[in-house]
Structure formats: structure tokens, C-alpha cells
Amino acid sequence: MDSQAISLVRSSFKSIVAEEGGPERLARTFYSLLFARSPETREFFPAAMDVQRDRLFTAIAYVVERLDETDEILEYLAQLGRDHRKYGVTDEHYQAVGNSMIEAFELFGGAEMWTDEVDSAWRNALAVISAAMMDAANAEDGPPAWSATVIETRTAIRGVAIVRLQLDQPMDYRPGQYVSVQVGARPRMWRYLSPANPPDGSGIIEFHIRQVTGGWVSPAMVTQTTVGDIWVIGSPIGGLGIPENTKDLLMIASGTGVAPLRAQILELIRRGNTRKVHLFYSGAHPCDLYDLPHLWALAERHPWLTIVPVSEDDTNPWWHTETEPLSPIGMPKRMTGKVGKVVTSFGNWAGCDIQVVGNESVVNSTKFRLRAVGIDAATVRSDPTY
Structure with missing residues (x-):
């Protein structure tokens, strides 16, 4: 897509986001049209659609924001296409989705916003999205699930x-x-x-x-x-992972968001890693750092790995009565505060590959803190929050 078409897609999408209740109304309109035009697609979705509507808008926003990052967005769409094989989706279903999406945008935007130029830009965007997903799905010979x-x-x-x-x-x-x-x-x-x-x-x-x-x-x-x-x-999705470069790694996790970073650390150990890895492991309370003993054990055996525990509160909720584990000798002790503030208090982390995983609030606030100390947003990686 050319830059003008991308700009039209983004500006019209922002107009929808700015409307009160816009995302929910758009999603409701889209699914109503899709199920009316192609009733068989209703079987792909749960009876309660609240989460599905939120997920749809999250995915659209993620793609729209990255339309000019060609390689990255095409890979993401290919992954989605492979994942959608679990539903039994066909090329005809992709066509029905595209048509219903265009009609929903047109009904929502009205004649003033939905000009011929905007219509053409969105049709091109949805054609690219559908083609990337269909091509990947049709080329895959592994199991659908x-x-x-x-x-x-x-x-x-x-x-x-x-x-x-x-x-x-x-x-x-x-x-x-x-x-x-x-x-x-x-x-x-x-x-x-x-x-x-x-x-x-x-x-x-x-x-x-x-x-x-x-x-x-x-x-x-x-x-x-x-x-x-x-x-x-379903099939694996997402852009996080061990980078192919040799940069040191800064990993920031909140709660169960530690899982994908933990998997990478275990893989680095298997590969015989030597680059420095700093993991800031955070939670609301000390007890939320449930995997800390295991991570400490890894750090004791591998000097390149540093684990920094962080909790927003210094005490546990009333229901957690277990004693907090003691940090091993030489390991950083648990710090108290917002994880983004704690991370940036250690320096600006220039030159590191940075990944942030957790709930949307933690991810956004941490990115804000990193940008405030001069970190290029393009070096901070995170996946859509579902």
C-alpha cells in the first residue's frame, strides 16, 4: 500500500476510535452484517460475543498501526491465517468478512467520512490482509490444531x-x-x-x-x-522471541507475563548463551512473583542472567500466609514501586533489545517510562494484549 492510502486508513480508523462507544458499535455492526450475510460463520464464535468484539478491535488496531511495517505485519497476518485454520475457514469466508467490514465502516462513518478515496484505501488494505492470511493458510500442511x-x-x-x-x-x-x-x-x-x-x-x-x-x-x-x-x-502467533542479533536483552514481565520470557531464557540456556540478560519480574504483591525461586536457581547457575524482583506493594494480601523467600546471596533484593520506574532507575538501557509482557496498563506505562529516558520506541517489543 502507498503512504497516502495508509494515511487514509489510519485517519478514518482514529475517527471511529474517537467516537463515544465507537469500537463496540463498529464491532456489533460488523458481526451483525457478517452473520446475516453468511449465517454459517456464526458457528465459529461463542454464544457470548463480548470478548470476541474486543479481540476484533484489538487486532484491527494492531494491524492499522503497522501497515507500513511490511515484513512484520505480513508475518503476523500469515500467523493469524495459519491459526484460523482451526475454525475451518475457507477463502469464501475471508471474502464475506471483507465485504461485511467495508459495509460496517461505511454505515458507521457516513457519507462525510466514507469518501471514495477512503473506501478504496480500506478495500486495498483488507485485500492485502485477506491475501496474506489465505496464502499462509493454504500453504500450511501441518495440523489445523x-x-x-x-x-x-x-x-x-x-x-x-x-x-x-x-x-x-x-x-x-x-x-x-x-x-x-x-x-x-x-x-x-x-x-x-x-x-x-x-x-x-x-x-x-x-x-x-x-x-x-x-x-x-x-x-x-x-x-x-x-x-x-x-x-x-491453535497455531503459534506473535513477534516476540530471541533476536538474531547479539544485543544484550532487557526483559520486563508482570505476573504470568513472565511465561514467554521464561521460555526464552530456558532456550538461551540450551544454546549456551553468553550475552547479558536482565529480567525485571514484577507483580502487585510480593507473592505474585510465584516463579521467583526457579528463576533465582537459573541465575545462580548462569552468571549472564540477572533477576530483579519488583512489587508495587511491600506486603502480601491477607489470604497469602506463606513466608516470602529470601533472595540468594549476591542476588538483587526485591524492590518496591512501579516496574517502569524501577527499570529506568537502573539506567536508560540504550543498545539493548527490550521486551515488555504483561497487562495493558503495565506495558503502556513501562513503555512511557522508557521513552522518557530516550529509548527509541521501535526497540521496545510487545505483542497485542488479548
Whole structure:
């Protein structure tokens, strides 16, 4: 796409975002049109559409923001196309989605915003998006999804479970990526989780899952999962991972966001890494740093790895009565405060490859802090928040 078309797509999308209730209204309109025009597509989605509508808008925003980053966005779209094979999506469905999206934008924007130029720009953008996803899906000869059997489940802290599964066949994913997951208790309700371990040929995959208050799926994953349960897992997605350069790594994790960074550290150990790696591991309370003993053990054996624990509060909630583990001799002690502020108090980290993983608030505030000390935003990597 040329720069003018990209500019028109972005400006019209920003107009929708600026409208009160715009994202939700647009998503509702789109899905209403899609299900009316192609009723069979309703079977791809859960009965409750709230999460799906949010996810749609997040994905559109992510793509629109990166339309001029050709290689990166085409790879992301190819990953989405491979992942969508689990639904049984065909080329005709992509055409139906594109047509419904255009109609939804036109109805939402009205004649004043939706000019012929804007219409043409969006049609070109959606053609590129659809083509990238369809080409990748049609070229893939691997399974559309993996079946996985739960072989272990345990509680890390209240509201956080660690679940290990055995895949029915090995999955080739990059440490740092995430996958869509469906559990038997919540059919058609896919959730995105990051493996906490790198692939090693065994077919074993580990997830760290936090129960979201009021959530539809995570409570079932955390409290109802038992050994022998069958989960379905989609194709790997995401741009995080060990960079091909030799830069030192700055990793910043919040809560279960440590999982994809942990997987990369384990992979670096397997490769015999020598570059410096700093992991700032944060949570609201000290107990949220549930994987700290394991990370400390890794750091003790590998001098290139530094673990800095951070919590926003200095005390634990009333329900957590276990004693806080003592930091090993020579390891940084836990610091108190917002993780972005703590990270930048160590320096400006110029020249490092930087990854930030966690909830949207932590990711955004940390990026803001890094930019404030002169870090180029292009060097700070994070994936969409689902």
C-alpha cells in the first residue's frame, strides 16, 4: 500500500476510535452484517460475543498501526491465517468478512467520512490482509490444531495455576510466542496463552494461567482442570522471541507475563548463551512473583542472567500466609514501586533489545517510562494484549 492510502486508513480508523462507544458499535455492526450475510460463520464464535468484539478491535488496531511495517505485519497476518485454520475457514469466508467490514465502516462513518478515496484505501488494505492470511493458510500442511492431554496441574498461588500438557504431536513454536487454547468446559471460547517452556521435541507444553475475575474461561482453566482433560491448541502467533542479533536483552514481565520470557531464557540456556540478560519480574504483591525461586536457581547457575524482583506493594494480601523467600546471596533484593520506574532507575538501557509482557496498563506505562529516558520506541517489543 502507498503512504497516502495508509494515511487514509489510519485517519478514518482514529475517527471511529474517537467516537463515544465507537469500537463496540463498529464491532456489533460488523458481526451483525457478517452473520446475516453468511449465517454459517456464526458457528465459529461463542454464544457470548463480548470478548470476541474486543479481540476484533484489538487486532484491527494492531494491524492499522503497522501497515507500513511490511515484513512484520505480513508475518503476523500469515500467523493469524495459519491459526484460523482451526475454525475451518475457507477463502469464501475471508471474502464475506471483507465485504461485511467495508459495509460496517461505511454505515458507521457516513457519507462525510466514507469518501471514495477512503473506501478504496480500506478495500486495498483488507485485500492485502485477506491475501496474506489465505496464502499462509493454504500453504500450511501441518495440523489445523493440536490436541493436548493435561498431565499435571498445580496451584502456584491463589488464582494462578501451572498446567502441563502432552501434545498429540510436536509443535514447532518460537519461545516467546503465544497460542490459542480451548478447553472442553468452554467450547468455542478460545483464549491466548504463552508457553512457559521452549519446544524440546518431547511435545510437553506448560502454561501459567491467572484467573480473571468475572472471566468466562480462565476460572475453568484454573479451578476445574484435572489430569486427563483434553485441550485444543491453535497455531503459534506473535513477534516476540530471541533476536538474531547479539544485543544484550532487557526483559520486563508482570505476573504470568513472565511465561514467554521464561521460555526464552530456558532456550538461551540450551544454546549456551553468553550475552547479558536482565529480567525485571514484577507483580502487585510480593507473592505474585510465584516463579521467583526457579528463576533465582537459573541465575545462580548462569552468571549472564540477572533477576530483579519488583512489587508495587511491600506486603502480601491477607489470604497469602506463606513466608516470602529470601533472595540468594549476591542476588538483587526485591524492590518496591512501579516496574517502569524501577527499570529506568537502573539506567536508560540504550543498545539493548527490550521486551515488555504483561497487562495493558503495565506495558503502556513501562513503555512511557522508557521513552522518557530516550529509548527509541521501535526497540521496545510487545505483542497485542488479548
